[in-house]
Amino acid sequence: MPVELTVLGSGDAFNSAGRGNACYLLRDALGALCVDFGPTALMQLKARRVAPNDIDAIFITHLHGDHFGGVHLFLIDAEYSSRRERPLTICGPIGVRSRLERWHELAFGKASPNRRFQLNFIELDAGQTREILGRRVTAFPMAHMQPTDSPLGYRFELDDACVALSGDTAWTDALIELAQGTDLFVCDCTEASGTSPQHLSWEALAPKVDLLRTRHLLLSHLGASMRQAATTIEGGHVSLAEDGLCLTLSAGPRTTDTGHAI
Ligand SMILES: [Zn+2]
Incomplete structure (x- = not known):
């Protein structure tokens, strides 16, 4: 089966x-x-x-x-509606487990009497590569609200x-290694212009695209x-995401002189 990203x-x-x-x-x-x-997210999945x-x-x-603010809805759906029995793995930066458990408790209370599935947490440090459910995954350090959180790119x-x-x-510069040779790189680009210590703008990203x-x-x-x-941004190998967009990917030449699609 080809890889699909929706x-x-x-x-x-x-x-x-x-x-x-x-x-x-x-x-x-x-x-x-x-x-x-x-x-x-749960609404979008079901839609x-x-x-x-x-x-x-x-x-x-x-x-x-x-x-992460829809995970508790996924879990309550799994418990009461979808009646999940298969294990679920949640991966995230250090602290993801305690944050999600607190979030769930605030939203629905502590008890999960109908949870019939195993819930596994994997907390990742930036720079770590792990085999997770048969896939090789590397976590990269990103630049967002540091140092209180440990934002990761995957x-x-x-x-x-x-x-x-x-x-x-x-x-x-961690973005360069994260994106290097990928068939698809999904990148934050929140605003068209300006600079921010939290997000990329197209004005900030455009000069770096070839890297x-x-x-x-x-x-x-x-x-x-x-x-x-x-319309002024899209072109060549650059496009904007849209809700419902589904991309089918296949491995190909990963890099060219410019790094662009062939
Ligand atoms: Zn955000």
Whole structure:
């Protein structure tokens, strides 16, 4: 089966332009996983007719509500509606387990009397490479609200494609290694212009695009200014994410002189 990435949410924390919080569904021959799971993610999964029980793992890039604030809804759905029995793995930066447990307790109380499935947590340090559910995953340090959180970008080296996602970040040279040789790189680009210590803008990212050496640069976590500037930004191997966008990936020449798609 070819690797597929479906954008379940392409918007920023504010649901700008009526888009869902940034969230991605990655499917390969081994199964399905999500990267980030904000408040709109469960609705988006069901709107795309994806059964929550098909999700093997949820990777959280960082501990902000627009990226993890729907996990408790996934868990309560698993308990009472989808009646999950398969194990679920949640991966994230150090502290993800305690943050999610507190979040769940605030929302629904501590008891989970109907939970019939095993819930596993894997906490990752930046720089770590792990074999997770049969996939080679490397966590990269991103630049977002440091040092209180440990934001991570993830690189998935799958049998048929290499996919990386930045989560939220300002520019950091770690992006170069994260994106290097990927078939698809999903990158924060929240605003069209300006500089921020938390997020990338197209103005900040555009001069660096050739350094990333990815076949397809998909800009996401989009604010309203990015939607308005879309026609001036999209072209070549650069495009903007959209809720419901589904990309089929296959491994190919990973780099060229320019790093662009052939
Ligand atoms: Zn965000």
